[in-house]
Amino acid sequence: MTEPVAEVRDFSLSLVRNGVRSPVLRHVDLDIRPGEILGLVGESGSGKSVLALSLLGLLPPESHPVTEGRVTVSGVDLLAAKIDELRRVRREVLGAIFQDPMTSLNPTMRIGRQIGEATHDDAESVRLLETVGVRDAELRLRVYPHELSGGLRQRVMAAIAVAGRGERSDGKEARPGLIVADEPTTALDVTVQAQLLDLLRELRDDFGCSVLLITHDLGVADQIADRLAVLHHGELVEIGKAADVVRNPQHEYTRSLLASRLTLTMPRDERFASTSQAGEGDPEPAVSIRELRRSFGVRWGRGSKQDIVAVDGVDLEIAAGEALAIVGESGSGKSTLLRIVAGLDRPTSGSVTLAGDGGPQMVFQDAGSSLTPWLSIGETLGERLRPLKLSRSDVRDRVTEALAAVDLPPEIAKARPGELSGGQRQRVGLARATMIPPSVLLCDEPTSALDASLAKNMLTLIRDLRARIGMTVLFVTHDLAVARLMGDRIAVMQNGRIVELGPSEQVVSAPREDYTRALLAAVPEIVEGAAS
Amino acid sequence: MSTTLVPRWRLKPVAIGGAHMARPTAWALVGLLVAVTLVALFARQLAPYNPIQPVGALNLPPLSAGHLLGTDGIGRDLLSRTLIGIQVSWLSALVVVASGLLIGGTIGLVAGATGGWVDSLLLMRITDLFLALPGALVAIAIVAALGPGLFNTLIGVALVWWPYYARIVRGETKALAARPHVEAAKLAKVGRVRILTRHLLPGVVPTAVITASLDIGNVVLLLAALSFLGLGQQSPAPELGADTARALSQLLSQWWVPGIPGLAVLLLTLIANLGGDAIRSLIPVRR
Numbered sequence: 001m002t003e004p005v006a007e008v009r010d011f012s013l014s015l016v017r018n019g020v021r022s023p024v025l026r027h028v029d030l031d032i033r034p035g036e037i038l039g040l041v042g043e044s045g046s047g048k049s050v051l052a053l054s055l056l057g058l059l060p061p062e063s064h065p066v067t068e069g070r071v072t073v074s075g076v077d078l079l080a081a082k083i084d085e086l087r088r089v090r091r092e093v094l095g096a097i098f099q100d101p102m103t104s105l106n107p108t109m110r111i112g113r114q115i116g117e118a119t120h121d122d123a124e125s126v127r128l129l130e131t132v133g134v135r136d137a138e139l140r141l142r143v144y145p146h147e148l149s150g151g152l153r154q155r156v157m158a159a160i161a162v163a164g165r166g167e168r169s170d171g172k173e174a175r176p177g178l179i180v181a182d183e184p185t186t187a188l189d190v191t192v193q194a195q196l197l198d199l200l201r202e203l204r205d206d207f208g209c210s211v212l213l214i215t216h217d218l219g220v221a222d223q224i225a226d227r228l229a230v231l232h233h234g235e236l237v238e239i240g241k242a243a244d245v246v247r248n249p250q251h252e253y254t255r256s257l258l259a260s261r262l263t264l265t266m267p268r269d270e271r272f273a274s275t276s277q278a279g280e281g282d283p284e285p286a287v288s289i290r291e292l293r294r295s296f297g298v299r300w301g302r303g304s305k306q307d308i309v310a311v312d313g314v315d316l317e318i319a320a321g322e323a324l325a326i327v328g329e330s331g332s333g334k335s336t337l338l339r340i341v342a343g344l345d346r347p348t349s350g351s352v353t354l355a356g357d358g359g360p361q362m363v364f365q366d367a368g369s370s371l372t373p374w375l376s377i378g379e380t381l382g383e384r385l386r387p388l389k390l391s392r393s394d395v396r397d398r399v400t401e402a403l404a405a406v407d408l409p410p411e412i413a414k415a416r417p418g419e420l421s422g423g424q425r426q427r428v429g430l431a432r433a434t435m436i437p438p439s440v441l442l443c444d445e446p447t448s449a450l451d452a453s454l455a456k457n458m459l460t461l462i463r464d465l466r467a468r469i470g471m472t473v474l475f476v477t478h479d480l481a482v483a484r485l486m487g488d489r490i491a492v493m494q495n496g497r498i499v500e501l502g503p504s505e506q507v508v509s510a511p512r513e514d515y516t517r518a519l520l521a522a523v524p525e526i527v528e529g530a531a532s
Numbered sequence: 533m534s535t536t537l538v539p540r541w542r543l544k545p546v547a548i549g550g551a552h553m554a555r556p557t558a559w560a561l562v563g564l565l566v567a568v569t570l571v572a573l574f575a576r577q578l579a580p581y582n583p584i585q586p587v588g589a590l591n592l593p594p595l596s597a598g599h600l601l602g603t604d605g606i607g608r609d610l611l612s613r614t615l616i617g618i619q620v621s622w623l624s625a626l627v628v629v630a631s632g633l634l635i636g637g638t639i640g641l642v643a644g645a646t647g648g649w650v651d652s653l654l655l656m657r658i659t660d661l662f663l664a665l666p667g668a669l670v671a672i673a674i675v676a677a678l679g680p681g682l683f684n685t686l687i688g689v690a691l692v693w694w695p696y697y698a699r700i701v702r703g704e705t706k707a708l709a710a711r712p713h714v715e716a717a718k719l720a721k722v723g724r725v726r727i728l729t730r731h732l733l734p735g736v737v738p739t740a741v742i743t744a745s746l747d748i749g750n751v752v753l754l755l756a757a758l759s760f761l762g763l764g765q766q767s768p769a770p771e772l773g774a775d776t777a778r779a780l781s782q783l784l785s786q787w788w789v790p791g792i793p794g795l796a797v798l799l800l801t802l803i804a805n806l807g808g809d810a811i812r813s814l815i816p817v818r819r
Contacts (some may be wrong), residue, residue: 344715362719370712374734384720432720 039225095161101153112141120162153191177419219524292350312496326485346401367425402435565807575619579612636697644705749804
């Protein structure tokens, strides 16, 4: 039984991107043993997803892959295999769960038919759905993917991935030997993420299949993986027992990955906490939200209309210079609340009062789409200065100054958003929001699309800017660790209401509400000294 | 659904992938569009004879000495008539498409960016009204009412042509207006007009240009058809559709007299359509 399910031997790969051939993987050696969960971690661009595609035999032909070495799954070299052979291996041995469960399910097919493609039997489909923890499985067979939540969709994917492979060519009833899960929890809330990780472990225990779990989060990997491989710029820099890699990393890169993790226990920088006391003679809060409600009318099927309440009576006051972090899962109404404060959406009832001038400014979640693609960075930033009617050279000076404030060189002003990296784009977004001090800075998950190290830089930058110009900050995030770091106070939102509000240290260390406790418990933490 | 693929907006073609046509082929077809436009612009200089005066024997076949494409029933040079005919058809088609793009694009842009009742009650219902009428028939009716003639024909066709662009541009604008970059611009207190011209318009241009270029062929055809019915350019001035119609009785005896202007229409339409396709494959469009 020591024969590995999948073997990657001296595997190098280059792909053509934007007309340029560049190496993606370099001399990767990897074994996946039967019944193990192998975690594969690395930052974006490290080549981990491409390795997953190679293991599924799904390298995109339009990027003209050139490969060296071998990728063997159950004895078949996927790089050299004929199309029939490949299909057989995929059908009998492999299962896949991808990052975005919406795009990996066919939106025009009912769930039952999609699982049926693997099982050819409704009773079996129902049994599988129950195995992966879908309640009312029989009813779910008749719905379309868009009618399910993100967590449920990922469970359906898991059900398809572990579906029986029917008669194998050697006559035995087979289960998949290897499930490749590419960031299966990234799009999910922490509580759902925890459930899905449990599910993967159960599937391994019940069916004895191996799992290749690709993630950027070392905490996730530590929680579930038996062994851990670290990929950096296409090279495998470290592989070993998960507990060893996480608690006693050998390679420098692994150490830096660990160091850039944001945790609930990392020290907060106390010098920022003091800024809120600075404006003591100012009784007027910077932002006051009264009885705020926002509901959306949604039409269900034929005729019947139903109101969905996104924000359900929120009262909140933010003092001048204070930073408040709002935490909640998707659908809790935190983004809607932020958009109303920004003036991008109108409340159904209630009011928002902003003190001071400068107006609200916002840093968006997706920096790429928040910058106009055909305008240069200089033009975009310059637009903020138009009301001031400055001369051309003054505008250029102010733009250079604003870029310098977010650690970007002045040449960036000539570039277009498409030429910048994700981190640079988000800095530009921050520069635009703060180049004229806003009355309140609204941040909508500005780091959720960034790698851990970049995210950390970004957060430090926001805090530095806040200290420099004494901004009031409203920070929306789903990540309690980020909230604790950024907020003087934390507000926990659930179903449109604020269920807990208090000083951030207190909310994290001594939560009053069950919901807050559940959120905290679901955060994947690396517990020191728990190595076994 | 936040794929962070950032589109390349500039006209610089992407090197590999996406294009349905080989890049050199596409550029060659665009070159053909330019060539036809140049021919149309300089038709007077290129034409060897006066297209209205009889200059040779009657009904000379193509490749006759001095008359490359032959002559028609009253001895006019067919090459000269066809060249001037191309000028009239092609430039008219460009004018119609450009004016359609201008009217329709402006209405679509304003409707898409403003939204609310201006969009749904006013502008788009007017557009729907025009779309609901059979275009060619309305054009004929307008021309008949204004009186036949090239200028009136252009007005007639332009009036029925803009709603398509209004629809397309409005849809594209609405999609763009929902993107965060427009919200960010609003937060930056950028004025309405500037949002329209700087943050929305450049994003709509590729789609609009592609649609328009694919449309030139249709307009050439419609104009020829109207002239064929006697509503466009009046005789004796050369017009491809009218020339074909007038000489139709000669089709069996001297095929080239109606055939050559007819073939010219075919060729123009073909070049316009292929060129439009080529432009589409060269402009990367956000999806």
